Amino acid sequence: MSQPPTLDLQSVIDGNKVGGMQRRVLLLCLGVLILDGLDVALVSFIAPSLITDWGISKAQLGPVVTSGLFGLAIGSLVAGPLADRFGRRRVIISSLLFFGAMSAATALAPDVLWFSVLRLLTGIGLGAAMPNATTLVSEYAPTRRRSAMMAITYCGMTAGAAIAGYLTSVVVQIASWHWALVIGGVLPVAYAAAVAAALPESPKFLARRSENHAELAALMNRVVPGMLPADARFTLDEPPAGSALPFVALLTRRFRLGTLSIWIGFIGAFFIVYLMNSWLPILMTDVGFSLTAAATIGLLLQVGGTVGNIAIGWLMDRFGLHRVVGIGMSCAAVMLVLISVAPRDVAVLGALVFVLGMFTNSVATGFPILSASFYPTAIRATGTSWATGIARFGAIAGAAMGTVLVAAGLEYQQVFLALLIPAAVSITAVTVKGRLAVRPAGTAVPDLVTSAPRKLPEEIV
Structure with missing residues (x-):
């Protein structure tokens, strides 16, 4: 009985055009970064309303800004090792749910202290989302297109910030700054459901464990449909x-x-x-x-x-x-x-x-x-x-x-x-x-x- 063919995973990806599955991953991860950028920018756009409503100075608003930045740093440092252990997909979904929930909860903050605490927690979720979404895109990309696909994904941050400006200006006029945060929380929670249904795990993450062979083979046949032997096995030349x-x-x-x-x-x-x-x-x-x-x-x-x-x-x-x-x-x-x-x-x-x-x-x-x-x-x-x-x-x-x-x-x-x-x-x-x-x-x-x-x-x- 002949041995099943063994293929290098990156060589398979490099040897084929960018297909529908890879475009799906790119678009879904672009959506993650748009929502990430939206929530990161929301505070800067509602800051004037916070100053007016709470009767505080610009200096007193400082903890609101810095707490979010510290949260982003913590989230990035924590989420990477988790993604390398449990998978990129799980961490992305969890981060969407977490920062969405925390953003909505921030709308209930009665003062700067509670707002800053909740903003720190929101930042942890935001910091976890961005690097893992871009990492997932990189692991689906052919080497010759990797930088371009990752850069397109990062455009979601500036697009999200622009949406945040428009959203805030409309919502504050109609209702209040509280509702801008609620919308900024509901959107990522809803999007998490779409990601859970449509976003696949990284093929390279799956290739690290032999027990994932069947799942990896099925996934790669969707990445390059009809191009691979039915019994092919995949390795990582790393x-x-x-x-x-x-x-x-x-x-x-x-x-x-x-x-x-x-x-x-x-x-x-x-x-x-x-x-x-x-x-x-x-x-x-x-x-x-x-x-x-x-x-x-x-x-x-x-x-x-x-x-x-x-x-x-x-x-x-x-x-x-x-x-x-x-x-x-x-x-x-x-x-x-x-x-x-x-x-x-x-x-x-x-x-x-x-x-x-x-x-x-x-x-x-x-x-x-x-x-x-x-x-x-x-x-x-x-x-x-x-x-x-x-x-x-x-x-x-x-x-x-x-x-x-x-x-x-x-x-x-x-x-x-x-x-x-x-x-x-x-x-x-x-x-x-x-x-x-x-x-x-x-x-x-x-x-x-x-x-x-x-x-x-x-x-x-």
């Missing part, structure tokens, strides 16, 4: 993680340099993004621009970020992961200098900020793509989630540093020049990652630039 504890494996000798460089670079990127997101409109009004002009410049930053996110995945697939991220942050540094010396004209600054947003937001998207491409399946969710969670502390630091710089009386020119420091840190980190990080076999690996459809390495490091 090295072992190096530790039974996923978060410990991230810092083993094999992965340590890559892990630290990803974390440091990601922190620098998030520092810039969150300082600008939090303080750009205020910096613009402080130098004499109208509220409308300042809001327009802030909007252009987000629109530029969305355009950049769409572009970076295609660029990374075509020209190499590290090269694109490094050049992107270098271009962002040039834009920081140009903005600091540009005339105080709304049109000029708006155009420059738009381009700056393209580079900074896309670089922030590029680091989790780097992470997903660097780690093997056994620790991929942990690696991506921990990179995002660690970077959240850069986001917190950026928002806090904005407070310090504004309180010190710095105008936007000085603030933008100060951002050259985290930009330089990020550029250095991604350069180290691209040139010195090593494969499990121990050989240094430069950026790969290829569009070959099959037999590409699992980790592009």
Whole structure:
């Protein structure tokens, strides 16, 4: 009796076109990030109503903002190891249910303290959803399309934030800020039912355990219908993680340099993004621009970020992961200098900020793509989630540093020049990652630039 054929799972995915099952996973995970982005942004849009209703100052509202950011960091750090143990699908569904319930419960908060506590819990669920959804997309994607598919998924965050702005403006006029939070809670709970019914588990997660053979075979025949032998078995051509504890494996000798460089670079990127997101409109009004002009410049930053996110995945697939991220942050540094010396004209600054947003937001998207491409399946969710969670502390630091710089009386020119420091840190980190990080076999690996459809390495490091 002949032995059943054994196929490398990634080679099968790489050797076929993106099919209906992969598009389904992409769209469902895009929906997860849209709801994630909606709930993350809701607080910033209802903040004026909170100040009015509770009779508090902007400074007193600080815990409401920071508690959510801390929750996002905690959720990212906790959810990755859980997903590597119990599966990406289960964690995504659980996170939708949890942050939906907590968001709705926040509508009942009577004061800042309770609002902050509930917002912390909401953030934990939100932090768990994003990195696991993008990890799942990466594990269905052909290597040649992985960056593009992940980048499309990340566009859900900015789309969700835009929806949050429109939703809040309508709901607050009709009812109150409480109902915005209720809607922001009901939508992910309802969506969890659709995800439970239609979202499959990661084939790479299933391939790690022999008892999942039948489920994996059925799934792969849906991914590439009619293309596989009926009795085929699948393997993962990957090295072992190096530790039974996923978060410990991230810092083993094999992965340590890559892990630290990803974390440091990601922190620098998030520092810039969150300082600008939090303080750009205020910096613009402080130098004499109208509220409308300042809001327009802030909007252009987000629109530029969305355009950049769409572009970076295609660029990374075509020209190499590290090269694109490094050049992107270098271009962002040039834009920081140009903005600091540009005339105080709304049109000029708006155009420059738009381009700056393209580079900074896309670089922030590029680091989790780097992470997903660097780690093997056994620790991929942990690696991506921990990179995002660690970077959240850069986001917190950026928002806090904005407070310090504004309180010190710095105008936007000085603030933008100060951002050259985290930009330089990020550029250095991604350069180290691209040139010195090593494969499990121990050989240094430069950026790969290829569009070959099959037999590409699992980790592009």
